[in-house]
Amino acid sequence: MTNLWGWSQALGVSIGGAIAFSVNSAIAQITPDATLPTISSVNKQGNITIIDGGTQVGSNLFHSFNQFSVLDKTTAEFNNAADVQNIISRVTGNNVSNIYGIIKAQDKANLFLINPNGIIFGPNASLEIGGSFLGSTASSLNFADGTKFSATNSQTTPLLTVSVPIGLQFGAVANPISNQSQVNQVNLDGTIKAVGLQVKPGKTLALVGGDITLEGGNLTAASGRIELGSVAGNSLVSLNPTNQGWTLRYENVQNFQNIQLTKRTSNGSDIPSIVDTSGEGGGNIKLHGSTVELKGSNVSLISQTRGDQKGEDLTITARKLIVRDGAQVLTSTKSTGSGGNLIVNASESVEVIRNKTSQGSLSGLFSTTFGEGNAGNITITTARLHVQNGAEISVGSTGMSNFPDLSQFLSAKGKGGDLTVNASESVELIGTSARGNASSLLARTFGSGEAGKITIITGQLIVRDGATITVSSELLKDVTYKGGAPNLGSAGELNVTAGSILLDNEGKLTSNSESGGGGNITLHVRDLLGLGMRRNSQITTNAGGNGNGGNITIYVPNGFIFAVPSENSDISANAVGGNGGNVKIDALAVIGTQYREKPTNYSDITASSEFGLNGKVQINSPDADPSRGLVELPVNLVDASKQIVADCNSGTKIARSSFIRTGRGGLIADPTQPLIADDAVLADWITLSPESQNRAGGIPKRAVVQAQRNTEKKSPKVNSVNESTQIVEAQGWVIDANGNVVLVAQVPTATPHNSWLNTASCAAK
Template sequence: MTRVTGGNLSNIDGLIRANGTANLFLLNPNGIIFGSNARLRIGGSFLATTATGFVFPNNYQFSATNPAPPLLTINVPIGLQFGNNPGIIEVRDAILRVPTLTSLALIGGNIVIENGTLFAPESRIELGSVASAGLVDINSIAPLRLSFTASVTRGDILLNNEAFLPATSILGGASIAINTRHLEMRQASGLFTGVEGFGTTEITGGNIDINATVFVQSTQGSDIRNNTRVVNGNSGNINIIAQSLLLSNNAVVSTSTVAEGNAGKIAIALNDTLSLDGDSAIVSTLGREGVGNGGESEITGRLISVSNESQISSRTRGVGNAGNIRINALDTVIVNGFIPDIESSRGLSARIESGVNQGAQGNGGNIEINTGSLVVTNGAVINAGTNGNGSGGTIRIVARDRLLIDAGISWSQFGNPTGIFTTLEPEKDNLNADLRGGNIEIDTGSLSINNGANLSTSTFGRGNAGNIIIKASDRISLDGAFRVETLFDSFVQSSGVATRVGSTGIGDGGDIDITAGSLSVTNGAELIASTSNRGNAGTIRVNVQDSAIFDGSFEGKPSQASTQVEFGALGNARVIELRARSLSLTNGDRLSVTGEGVGDAGNIIVRADAVRLDNNAALCADTVGDQGNINLRSNSLILRRNSTITTNATGSNNIGGNIIIDSDAIAALENGDITANSTDFRGGKVTIDTQGILGTQFRQEETSISDITATGANSELSGTVAINTPDIDPSAGLIALPENVVDITGLVDQQCSRQARRRAFHRVPMNPSVLTPFWLIW
């Protein structure tokens, strides 16, 4: 133990040497500065501190401010006693290195490492900043471990201009611990731990532990990494506790493994804000040559913001599963923005993702978000997909107040998707049919998807797309579409909820289940379950307590709920089942289950008190394959202005579908049609049970007025129409009135008209806005 007395700080610009394996503890409360030529040549641990003294079990202090003679026999110190305003510790352009299985610790006032390196192979690095009087406990010496109680006021630590703290190992266990008020890392500075070389299955890297009472800020390419490059070894964890964590301008927090072993866990516990901006990242990765699993990322805070190409991600590029991502934010999670890439005509999105890269083997991890509000905007994505050989992860979101997904301006030039996605796109030569895309599960107060944003699951390989389950205690609003104009394409992208079997997919689309207070689908938005290749489209189930409204279009593209087999595809369009207090479709909008490929059109089931179709709206189960069916039950049904209910069929030997309507009152006006026709074969069957029907009737063929038809290719192939109404005699109970008209001329008194002037008293006002006159001459 060495103490510096007096009032001067220590400028060290040369070699510090200690013989043998002894630890060296250096004490100067006034401050310690290590210059560019400072070096360590010691056999044990090194501790530099600006405490006032070392504290021992017998309450003896080895003090620099009250330098009593040293004892001949001294026990291991148990603490560092600090006075007011502890001196600074600086490392400027110096490299301080300790031998293996030791510790390197700097414990003082504010600490600055400027273009310096603290190197501790197989060892431990510990930094602690203290701002006022207090005791820092020494828990152990080999390795050196200290603890900072809540009563110790912390100071600040700055790592600047490529300041490095590497604590790597071959045997595992090298670690870094930092206790501070503010930790700031600038200009490509870094904290590094990990395992390198050859080891055994028991090897695990040490942790990076950061405890900051206010904030941790990393910027300008600064990194916090815990990586493993060893055969049979696991990387350690990264643990950060602070009020806020701010990452910007390519800053990274990362765990990874690129050999055999698992990546470590990232645990971030904040009382306030996590902000990632400008291509910054929190990442856990299984590398291309890795065999193991990616690490989990668990983040808690009040506000979590990921913007401008930044990411929270877990990926596997080797053989193994990606890690899970869990985010808990008391108030809000924001994923926002993208950075344009002019050369590729694309944008680079802010994202939260877990996935399997091309060439990898393993399953994607799950993403779980629990918050008050979740906002995904302007080209940002939340994605759990696989491009390798494995199944996708599940996305689970609980947003107590609201979930907003809004594409904003991101579609205008670059065609970047905005939304929440799970995608299954495995290797083309993968014949494993048991793969599956991940599900999306959402529980929220309200859900809004706007301006071409999407919430979707899809499969483009061999395997099924995931399901989408949405529960909203209040409302769900899907609104708008966008004309995308890129250098290579032009198309309309609708807002909506979708499950798809893509053009290269072999598998079934997922189901969509929606439970909400109300649903509105407007201005070209859509609920869609489709198949473009080989596989069945999914089922859409909607259950709302109040109204379901479909209204408006975008450039001729209607708002709709649809399950469809697209042209050239092989598969069936399944079911749309909608239950609501009222259903309204207007201005060309539709519920449709259509088959344009090889397969059956699906079924439409509607249960609502009131159903209204107006201005070219439709319930449609048309097909070029086997018949589709419509089953509708309501208290009232209104069709106006060219609106239709159809199960028409085209193609050889294709029968028109069946229509079953059970409604107390039906009005079909201004060419509102109900048809189950077949252009090339037998017409279908229409069955209507009603108390009364107005404006339409059965006809042999369609006309320009309202019709009910089941027309076939010819009269012998016509279908059937059955309209069942109660057998009621409308004349029953009527009262016969007198047939003779009474001449009332003699019954009217003419006296009033002959009076010239009379006064009348009125109590009923002639005009409610004025006072009643007491008298009036008439």
């Protein structure tokens, strides 16, 4: 059997299950070992195997088996006393436990099944126990008094205890657990529900091992707890007793393995995997692994509240969460109790992807109220969030007690929940489904309850190819409501804080209402790239009916808002019967879009109303006037080399040329060097006499400014060699015998000794 297990793992869980099933008759069923003070006994009565004996210490009953497997259409029944609280069973042999039939226990006892080799639950596996069930591939069960009930070190008689279990200790290898159970349950109303492995309402169903795989397998714990934990070897998982059974903690786990829920094909039909804790007060679902993947139409995690109590949370903790191809994660309420929260902590990424070509079910994460109770919140913490091909993450209030029967509108006023995304690197929404459904983050109401709000904090937000982020108040289309259309609740708020935002190819940020007030949109953008809008992208808070448009506030203090004028990318807060909203923009520049009184086919910023008052548009952009649009750059570039005159041909002499830009009072100092006093020459500004008194040709005398070269012995000085008060424009300079540069009114005909400073023209050389 060990070889078969290895083959099944190499070829896949579904093949492994088939192999195990095909050799069922060759599997030794239940064989006790001789390691306990009171050895377990096994007696067969037809298709029932009765398990007696074992060693009871206080309320704990210990069993030890060399092998433990249950054949199809058979029952393994623990015949425990009524005072037993925990039935703790271990497998000390080397074989996997193949559970294809029923495991049964008496009264309200909890049942532990520990087999380090692995556990497989077949299609007809089921539980008939009054308490909670925990199946694990740990090597030992640890107790509060420090003792251990080990499945791998059973050579000596174990120390058995009356204390409670507090931990699962894994050996060097953590082997897998798989479940294909799809046992049906007939409900009181005659409907049939596939429950698979099931515990009583309010109890815990936990599978803790290496890789955890549900392949067309169901887990059900109405109003209880379902825990799936996938860990690597040498891990310690803590157990905390509760009224519902146990909660699991992973603070001592360094590495994790994977959890996968997929569909299975049987007799030409697809059988999805479902994990369900719905019931009075809802139930708690917790998944903890490295990669958690839900794949396939109708594969789902569901926790629905059906009473007046607050629902329990659904929590996924992983490195990576993947929900794709029609899989769903859902919390909801159908009554007055608030729905539970959906919490995702995925350190690396969250991917929600719909099959682009399939017409199957919608992929997504959902929190919804169908009644008077408020919907729970969705909180996602990750590095990267990716939503594609029409998948959704949404919180909402439907106003419906029975969602498939859309004609039955109720006035329950349940409020939609809030959606919060904290993605340190990026949030990216891409594309639509085959039917045109947008990849979306949504907070909406279809009834009189108010919609929730969406808050996004990320490094980069990209919404493109028809995708949308929407808070809305809207009617379900093509629906006839009793008593006419209802009064819709207000649309919620959309708040985004990001390094940059790009909306492209009909990407949208919207907060719209069909008859109520439009919600507000607030964007804080940190980086220079700022907010980009391309190809019919939209930021809108429009309102229908008599509702007022919402407000749009965009802060890009260190960057730009840019669009292409002809691409009809709009920022609008418009209304029909009510007043237009207000638009306020702070940015370094707004390029390619501009304010207009009414929407046009160009890129607009509008706050208009068809029958009410227009709103206000305020643009604070210190460096650019957006009304001027884009500036067209010149087509013909200037050749800079042709803008400088050629130097003079100096004949046999070596010519030296220089180009000096002078500032006030002399040469500009090198900004990289400290200011030296000897280099500083500062001349006061002067006022020229009227032009008639300042003609160079009419004044034969000259004004001279003398600047000495830098030496260690001499300091600079400024002398006037002309006592006249009139100022004459210098026509050149000479160097005198002391090495001073002297500005002169007329260029001398004689060549000075230092001829490289001669200002004589080329024509006079």
